[in-house]
Amino acid sequence: xxxxxxxxxxxxxxxxxxxxxxxxxxxxxxxxxxxxxxxxxxxxxxxxxxxxxxxxxxxxxxxxxxxxxxxxxxxxxxxxxxxxxxxxxxxxxxxxxxxxxxxxxxxxxxxxx
Amino acid sequence: xxxxxxxxxxxxxxxxxxxxxxxxxxxxxxxxxxxxxxxxxxxxxxxxxxxxxxxxxxxxxxxxxxxxxxxxxxxxxxxxxxxxxxxxxxxxxxxxxxxxxxxxxxxxxxxx
Numbered sequence: 001x002x003x004x005x006x007x008x009x010x011x012x013x014x015x016x017x018x019x020x021x022x023x024x025x026x027x028x029x030x031x032x033x034x035x036x037x038x039x040x041x042x043x044x045x046x047x048x049x050x051x052x053x054x055x056x057x058x059x060x061x062x063x064x065x066x067x068x069x070x071x072x073x074x075x076x077x078x079x080x081x082x083x084x085x086x087x088x089x090x091x092x093x094x095x096x097x098x099x100x101x102x103x104x105x106x107x108x109x110x111x112x113x
Numbered sequence: 114x115x116x117x118x119x120x121x122x123x124x125x126x127x128x129x130x131x132x133x134x135x136x137x138x139x140x141x142x143x144x145x146x147x148x149x150x151x152x153x154x155x156x157x158x159x160x161x162x163x164x165x166x167x168x169x170x171x172x173x174x175x176x177x178x179x180x181x182x183x184x185x186x187x188x189x190x191x192x193x194x195x196x197x198x199x200x201x202x203x204x205x206x207x208x209x210x211x212x213x214x215x216x217x218x219x220x221x222x223x224x225x
Contacts, residue, residue, distance in 0.1 A: 031211055031212075033212065035215075040122070040217060040218075041217060042119075042202060042215045042216055042217040042218050043157075043202065043215040044215075045212060045213075045214070048212050050211065058212075059114070090156065090157070094211065096211070099145050099206055099211050100162075101145070101147040101159050101162055101204075101206075101213070102157075102159070102213065104156040104157050104158075105156060106155070106156050107156055
């Protein structure tokens, strides 16, 4: 999938559960990002990481957590504190230095049941 | 922080006509402006981008223009085809931030 893989493609969460979305890239990109996509609201930044073991909150970080223990991996946990988690989640990566934009993963659609 | 507004939210054109999508940004330090195309259920794909030292860039039927003074940039698609139907997102970034702020998207429908 173009060097950045998200899994699973579909995920169902029960009320009160934490779930983790996987994002792996083999592009040797330093920076990785998580966006949430809702109809009519575009893509909103949840968290991003520019180097291993460091990450920053985006615009809508509440109810989410991340880790960046390896350059290739940037998993996103949707916690029970996120009251409206149903959405399409996109992971992206980019080269550090001169910015050339993102390569996106194919996304995970999360639904609360 | 950066704020990007995008208009229109939906756009319907006949095949062969031109389509124009406009975006404005708030941070005068922004210097990179990409456009992404997202087909239904797929990932966004970069179709064209422009940096603040350039006023216009063209790639076949697609062009982007940038007006730094007014802080707006536009996507122009000429000779539209049914396969151009998709949602288009503009975005802006400052080089130091290396993160993109996206507009809310434009759903383009090209009718036969």
